[in-house]
Each structure stands twice: as C-alpha cells, then as structure tokens.
Amino acid sequence: MSIITYSxxxxxxxxxxxxxxxxxxDGFSLEIEKGEVFGFLGPNGAGKSTALKILLNFxxxxxxxxxxxxxxxxxxxxxxxxxxxxxxxxxxxxxxAKEILWFGGKASGLQKSEIHAxxxxxxxxxxxxxxxxxxxxxxxxGMVQRAGLALALIHNPDVVVLDExxxxxxxxxxxxxxxxxxxxxxxxxxxxxxxxxxxxxxxFCDRAGILVGGRLRLVGNLPGLLSGAGSLxxxxxxxxxxxxxxxx
Amino acid sequence: xxxxxxxxxxxxxxEGTRNRAFYGISLIALVLMGASFFISGLIMRxxxxxxxxxxxxxxxFAGLLLVLFVSIDLMAKDLDKRTIYMVxxxxxxxxxxxxxxxxGISLLIAVTVxxxxxxxxxSISIIRWANPDYFSRFFWGPxxxxxxxxxxxxxxxxxxxxxxxxxxxxxxxTLVLTIISYLIGQxxxxxxxxxxxxxxxGITISPVTLKLVQAAYYLFPNLSLFDIKIYAAHGLAIxxxxxxxxxxxxxxxxxxxxxxxxxxxxxxxxx
Numbered sequence: 001m002s003i004i005t006y007s008x009x010x011x012x013x014x015x016x017x018x019x020x021x022x023x024x025x026d027g028f029s030l031e032i033e034k035g036e037v038f039g040f041l042g043p044n045g046a047g048k049s050t051a052l053k054i055l056l057n058f059x060x061x062x063x064x065x066x067x068x069x070x071x072x073x074x075x076x077x078x079x080x081x082x083x084x085x086x087x088x089x090x091x092x093x094x095x096x097a098k099e100i101l102w103f104g105g106k107a108s109g110l111q112k113s114e115i116h117a118x119x120x121x122x123x124x125x126x127x128x129x130x131x132x133x134x135x136x137x138x139x140x141x142g143m144v145q146r147a148g149l150a151l152a153l154i155h156n157p158d159v160v161v162l163d164e165x166x167x168x169x170x171x172x173x174x175x176x177x178x179x180x181x182x183x184x185x186x187x188x189x190x191x192x193x194x195x196x197x198x199x200x201x202x203x204f205c206d207r208a209g210i211l212v213g214g215r216l217r218l219v220g221n222l223p224g225l226l227s228g229a230g231s232l233x234x235x236x237x238x239x240x241x242x243x244x245x246x247x248x
Numbered sequence: 249x250x251x252x253x254x255x256x257x258x259x260x261x262x263e264g265t266r267n268r269a270f271y272g273i274s275l276i277a278l279v280l281m282g283a284s285f286f287i288s289g290l291i292m293r294x295x296x297x298x299x300x301x302x303x304x305x306x307x308x309f310a311g312l313l314l315v316l317f318v319s320i321d322l323m324a325k326d327l328d329k330r331t332i333y334m335v336x337x338x339x340x341x342x343x344x345x346x347x348x349x350x351x352g353i354s355l356l357i358a359v360t361v362x363x364x365x366x367x368x369x370x371s372i373s374i375i376r377w378a379n380p381d382y383f384s385r386f387f388w389g390p391x392x393x394x395x396x397x398x399x400x401x402x403x404x405x406x407x408x409x410x411x412x413x414x415x416x417x418x419x420x421x422t423l424v425l426t427i428i429s430y431l432i433g434q435x436x437x438x439x440x441x442x443x444x445x446x447x448x449x450g451i452t453i454s455p456v457t458l459k460l461v462q463a464a465y466y467l468f469p470n471l472s473l474f475d476i477k478i479y480a481a482h483g484l485a486i487x488x489x490x491x492x493x494x495x496x497x498x499x500x501x502x503x504x505x506x507x508x509x510x511x512x513x514x515x516x517x518x519x
Contacts, residue, residue, distance in 0.1 A: 007343065013519060050519070056337055076341040084337035090329045094266035095259060106255035107338040136313040151334060208278070 003159055004032040004055065009064035011214075012196045024050040026214040028064070030194055032207075032230040033040055034158075037185045039201035040194040042211035043240055048194040049087060051211070052163050055192075056084055069159065080108070083152035087163040087194075089144055093137035097128050097147045100104075100136070101154050108155035115154070128177070139169040148175065158182055162193035166200060178204060198232045208232075210239040252340050253348035259324055260399050263358075270360075271315045277310035277364050281371040290377045291377045296382035297481040299375040302395050304477045307361060312430070314360050319353045320404050320483065322417030332518055343510040350410055350506055361399040368395070369380045385441025385483035393491065394480040400498040401474035405430055407505035415497060420497035432464060433471030440465045466488040 001166045011025040024047045032038045042048045053059045057073045066110050071078035079123060091100055098119060105115035124128045126146040131139065145168055165181075166174050181204045184191050195201055201208050202222065209219040216219060217239040218225060222232075264270060284302040288295050298392050326332040326349070333346055372391070376383045405426060412425040443461045446453040473494050 055519065058333065058335075058336060060517060076339045076344075079337060079339045082337070084333070086330065086333045086337075090331055091334060092259065092325075092331055093261045094263050099259060099262065103255045103259045104334070104338065107252055107335070107340055109251065148334075152337075181467075208356070 001034050002031040003034045003036075004038075004068055004192060005065075006054070007028045007065050007067075009051070009054060009061045009066060011054065011059065011062050012046070013215070019060055023214055023228065024107060025061075025192040028211070028214065028216055029220065030209060030216060032190060034190055036207060037042045037189045037191040037205045038193070039208040040192065040211065041193075041196075041198070041201060041236060047214040048211055050214075051121060052084075052161055052194060053194075053201065055161060056082075057153075081156065081158040083157035083160045085145075085148045085152040085160075085162045086167055087167060089148035090143035091136045091147065091151075093145065094135050096122075096138075097123060097132045098133060100147065100151055104154040108122070110155055116162040118156065119150075123154060125180075126150045127212055142173045145169055146173065146176070150179065152178075159190045159192070162191065164195060165193055165236070166195060166197055174200075176205055198236060202232050210236060212240055252338075252344055253351060256335060256340065256348030257355060258344065260349050264318050264322055264356040265359075267318050267321070269321070273310050273313045273365070273367065274312070274314075274360075277306050280306040280309070281367050281396065284371055285375065288379070295375065295379045296323045296384075296386050296439075299372055300386070300391060300481040301477055303371050304391065304480060305396070307344035307364040307368050307395060307490070308398045308475075308477075310354065310364055311320075311357065311361055311398055314357060314425065315409065316407050316423060317401050319356065320413075320419060320423055322353060322411065323349060324422065327413065327518075328419055330518060331394050336518070342514045344464065346410060346414070346506065346510040346513050350407065351395065353406050357402045357406060358399055362397060364391070365395045373476060387483050390476065390480035390483065390486060394476045395472040396493050397494065399475055400495065401471050404469055404474075404498050404502050405471070407502045407508065407509070410509040411505045411512075413473070414509040414516065429468055431502075432468045432469065434466050435467060435472070436461075436470050437472050453505070504505075 003122060006029055009025050009028040010023070012021045012023045022247060028047070030242060040048050040051070048057065054061050055068060056079065057076075060074075064075045068078040068082060094213055098197075101119045101122065102115055105118065110118070123132045126148065127144065128146055131143065136144065139147065145165075149162075149165065153163070162181075165177050177198065181191055181193070185204070191204075196223045205222060207219070208225060209220045210217045220233065225235050226232060227237070272346065281303065284299060284306070288299050291298050304334070326335070334347070335344065341349070366393075369388075376386065408429050409422055409470060411427040412422045413419070416422055416425065440461055442449060443453045443458050
C-alpha cells in the first residue's frame with residue numbers, strides 16, 4: 001500500500017513583478033510504500049524541498065496530485081499521523097522545548113498523560129532534558145535540530161518526513177538521528193528524508209530517488225541502484241551529469 | 249475545532265507575554281502613570297478630569313504600541329522565519345491557523361489592557377484621595393467602559409493587521425498599512441464632517457476628494473467611535489444604544505476582517 005503518492009506533479013514559482021518563473025518540479029511522480037525508508041537525493045535547487053513542502057501542503061502543485069495515507073494533501077487530516085522536520089528549523093524564541101512539545105502533542109490530539117510520557121522520553125532521547133525549560137533562542141543549532149526532531153515525533157507518527165535532518169549536526173548528533181531513523185524503520189514506520197550525505201542514504205534506506213532539475217532521474221532499491229556502479233556517489237554523479245537547470 | 253485552536257492561541261499568548269517589547273511597553277505605561285501624579289500636582293483646576301484622561305490615554309497608547317510592536321511581530325515571525333511550519337505540519341488548516349493566532353493575540357491584548365487598567369485605577373485612586381474635591385462627578389462605570397472600548401478597538405486594529413499580513417509579503421508593509429489604518433480610523437469622522445461642509449471652514453473641496461473621503465469612511469473602521477475618554481473624564485452618561493451599537497460595530501468589523509484574512513490566507517504559499 002502506498003503511503004505517499006505523487007502523481008505528475010509540476011510546480012513553478014512565479015517571480016513577481018518581473019514575471020519570470022522557475023520550474024521546480026516537472027512531472028514528478030513517486031510512490032513510497034508503508035514501512036519503507038526512502039532517501040531523496042539531488043543537487044541544490046533540484047526541487048527536493050519543494051516536493052516535501054507539497055506533501056505538507058505548504059506550497060501547492062501547479063499541476064498533478066499528491067496524497068498522504070490515501071488523503072489529498074490539501075485535507076489537513078492527511079497530516080494526522082505525519083511528523084515533519086524542516087530544513088534549518090526555527091521555533092518561537094521565548095518558548096521552551098517542553099512547551100513546543102506540549103503544543104505538538106495537543107494539536108495532534110494527544111491526551112495530557114501521553115504528552116507527558118512522550119515528552120519525557122523524547123527529551124531524554126534527544127539529550128535535551130537538562131535544557132528543556134530554557135527558551136529555545138538560547139539553544140545551539142544542533143539543539144534546535146534535535147528539538148525539531150522531538151517535535152516531529154511527539155505524536156508517534158506513522159510517517160516521518162525529514163528535510164536534511166543531518167544539517168548542522170555534529171557527529172554525535174548525526175549518529176543520534178541515524179539511530180532514530182533505524183529505530184523508526186524497526187518499528188515499521190515510513191521515513192521519507194532528503195539528504196546530501198550519500199553514505200547516510202546507503203546506511204539507512206531501502207530505496208532512494210535522485211531528483212535533478214525537478215525530474216526524478218533515478219529511483220529504485222539500493223542494491224538495484226548500486227549494481228554495476230562502484231558506489232552511490234558514482235550513481236549520483238552520473239545522474240546529475242545528465243541534465244542542467246531548466247527555466248521557463 | 250477548539251481542541252486544535254486552543255494550543256495555538258495559548259503558545260501565541262505565552263510567546264507574546266515573554267517578548268521583551270511587552271515588558272518595555274508595560275514599563276512605559278508605568279512611567280506615564282507615575283508622571284500623571286506630578287502633572288496633576290501642577291494643574292490648578294479640573295484635576296479629576298485630567299487624571300482620568302491621562303490614565304486612559306496611557307492605557308490606549310501602551311495598547312497601541314502592543315499591537316504595532318508585539319502582535320504584528322508574532323504573526324510576522326511565523327511568516328518571515330517560517331515558524332509557521334511547526335503549526336501547519338500539524339492537522340491545522342490555514343484558516344484555523346488565522347483564527348487560533350488571532351485568539352491568542354486577542355487574549356494578549358485583553359490581558360494587557362486589564363493589567364494597564366489596574367495601574368490606571370491605582371493612579372486615579374491615589375490622585376482622587378489627594379484631591380477629593382475635584383472628583384465630585386467621577387464614576388468608575390464610564391472609566392471601565394472606556395477601557396473595554398480601548399481593548400475592542402485594539403483587537404479590531406489587530407484583526408486589520410491580520411488582513412494586511414494575508415495580502416502583503418513583508419511584515420514592514422503590514423506595519424505601515426496598520427499605522428495608516430489607525431491614523432485614518434482616528435480622524436475619519438472629523439475629515440468627513442469637514443469635506444461635507446467645507447463652507448463652514450471657508451475651503452473648497454473637489455467632488456473627487458469628497459467621494460474618496462466618503463469611500464474611506466465606509467471602508468476603514470471608525471476608531472474614533474471607541475474613544476469615550478471624554479465621557480469618563482467628565483462623568484457624563486453614555487446612552488446604552490450607543491454602547492450596544494459600538495460593540496456590535498466592533499465585533500462585526502473584527503469578524504469580517506478575520507473571515508476575509510482567513511480566506512486570503514488559505515491561498516498563501518510558504519516556500
């Protein structure tokens with residue numbers, strides 16, 4: 001069963017008042033199955049974040065449809081069981097990690113006791129217990145990233161969407177995120193994450209896709225993608241070398 | 249619906265109360281209230297009227313600063329720094345976001361005006377205790393009603409800022425449009441009276457100007473309606489029909505502004 005479905009998605013951004021538009025996604029289609037860990041690769045500006053933002057309904061496709069757990073992404077209940085970590089997350093300056101987790105739990109319909117239990121567990125897991133009552137503006141970049149990950153997981157979602165989850169993390173933070181992805185995989189959760197770090201994709205993913213110039217250039221399971229190629233880097237470089245940035 | 253709106257309203261309120269600007273505004277209000285003791289000592293007559301007018305003007309001024317520098321910032325940060333992602337990634341629609349955020353900011357305005365009103369009451373009480381002869385026509389009712397009207401006009405101004413934020417792309421533009429609306433809203437009645445009877449002032453008004461002012465009169469909120477400080481200061485009776493119609497006018501304007509803002513916001517993208 002497909003948990004995430006993109007069908008013929010095209011997305012162009014119009015630059016007002018100059019009038020020129022940039023094509024971010026061009027006929028993008030992809031299906032991700034339940035329990036899969038899917039790595040989304042591509043050079044900067046390939047359209048990875050746009051694809052993730054369409055899934056969360058932050059931006060609207062110019063053409064095509066996207067579905068999450070069988071619901072159109074425009075339906076807010078499509079996000080009932082989805083956790084999301086944006087690239088370079090930013091939270092309210094004066095709130096604490098505990099307070100944003102309370103918000104995340106409440107907004108997702110969790111009971112008070114569940115919020116308390118999961119908050120304690122996640123703060124401990126993310127190494128934020130000692131600083132959980134400090135305003136988030138006093139956090140380092142890595143701490144904000146870990147708080148964001150805790151927020152994405154507070155309601156124990158079935159689908160976890162992570163946009164560059166390793167960005168700005170030190171080796172300890174990267175190991176933590178990697179371990180969490182593997183735990184989610186063991187729990188049968190679906191994980192869809194974008195990354196520039198090819199070794200992470202090789203370590204964690206069942207399948208991967210390479211997006212270039214808004215088009216899905218390659219998609220498949222890891223052994224299939226790597227067969228006949230030396231490494232994922234070779235596969236990636238070959239895929240990227242095929243096209244150039246497209247503008248309309 | 250409320251189950252999803254309440255958490256957003258509450259974190260908006262908390263974020264607002266912890267903003268440094270909030271403390272700065274409260275401090276300015278306290279200083280102004282304190283200054284009114286000294287100013288009242290310098291006035292030879294109508295001390296009571298001056299004390300009430302100064303206290304209510306301070307509440308109104310500090311409330312305006314709150315709307316311009318805290319409430320607009322609370323919305324602007326969500327859009328500029330994309331903190332809105334943490335809200336919209338939840339099962340919360342854009343329309344619900346606008347309503348939840350607006351509830352939080354309205355709560356912040358209401359609690360702030362309540363707090364400032366307590367300061368104002370203390371300030372008036374002390375001056376009244378020192379100068380009882382000047383307070384023979386003083387009543388708390390009109391003072392409290394004036395404070396309710398101040399809160400309502402600030403919430404209305406905040407609703408307008410939501411409307412602007414749903415249309416324009418920068419928080420600076422939202423701030424400018426809100427200030428312009430405030431200035432127009434405060435002076436509309438006087439300007440309309442002036443252009444409709446120019447002969448009384450010995451000036452000539454072109455038909456285009458007249459139409460523009462008349463159009464603005466119906467488009468922008470008439471904020472001067474909510475300014476009943478003069479009634480409170482002079483201890484004058486306020487007709488109940490005026491109270492009811494002004495409250496209704498404010499509520500209808502707020503509901504309309506937020507409805508249109510939510511409709512426009514539903515089409516906004518956050519790349």
